[in-house]
Amino acid sequence: MENYNATSTDFILVGLLLPSKLGSFLFILILLVFLLALIGNLTMILLILLENQLHTPMYFLLSQLSLVDLNYISTIVPKMAFNFLFENKSISFLGCGVQSFFFLTLGGAEALLLTSMAYDRYVAICFPLHYPIRMNKNACVLMIAASWVMGSINSCAHTAYAFHIPYCRSRVINHFFCDIPAMLTLACMDTWVYEYTVFVSTTVFLVLPFIGITCSYGRVLLAVHRIPSSEGRKKAYSTCSTHLTVVTFYYAPFAYTYLRPRSFRSPTEDKVLAVFYTIITPMLNPVIYSLRNKEVMGGFRRIIHRITLVKA
Secondary structure, three states: OOOOOOOOEEEOOOOOOOOOOHHHHHHHHHHHHHHHHHHHHHHHHHHHHHHHHOOHHHHHHHHHHHHHHHHHHHHHHHHHHHHHHHHHEEEEEHHHHHHHHHHHHHHHHHHHHHHHHHHHHHHHOHHHHHHHOOOHHHHHHHHHHHHHHHHHHHHHHHHHHHHHOOOOOOOOOHHHHHHHOHHHHOOOOOHHHHHHHHHHHHHHHHHHHHHHHHHHHHHHHHHHHHOOOOHHHHHHHHHHHHHHHHHHHHHHHHHHHHHHHHOOOHHHHHHHHHHHHHHHHHHHHHHHHHHOOHHHHHHHHHHHHHHHHHOO
């Protein structure tokens, strides 16, 4: 790092792990989590695509969530692994911009998809007779398209700004990916206006959806007693607890990181919190939604049975 050429347009990523025995152990652990996330999300996408009984709005949204998570973790971990293995921490200006764009697009899309999934369960349990109308195919496609488009627009605005401001200090980003707030500490101009827009975006994409999800599931829990069968009530409670677990792991560290003023932030704490929403959550989503979902597990068994019959 000492030999870094200050005239270069490349950035340097400090990284998450130190080159030590502990760092190597954590690196292997992260790689295992990465592989689990890839296998789990790919399996969910293929299962929902192939199993007709899972062709419902809830599982259509879940397949999109798996698609987002698959790309989300792939945007961060491979570059981080490459830098750690080859001790080459540089990333080009263009590469940094591309990584930031996809990170913000996928992060915003995931936040909105989780909100759509909460709305789906809210309508299904609180207004079951209206469900076929409110959550028809067109409404479902519109929710998914809105998640991707709004995430992309938000990402374009932030990325365009961050990569057009002058960087006249060190080009060393104290993070393991091109996180724009970490990059702003290197700017040679006052960025308080932009930091305010980060606060607004965080409120729109994280705080308000989180409040909406909490209110939706609060209404769901109040309405669960109206479900006639005990099995249906158990399923509703399970859905709420499952979704809230995922939501907490994703929204809480993300919002805490981006809502704090720069003076209250520390690079080490930011990197640790980022592990939750960039690495752990993409791995947890398919695990939680499959192991705690009888319909998904049933569909998986049916697919395995079909494969066994074909081979026989």
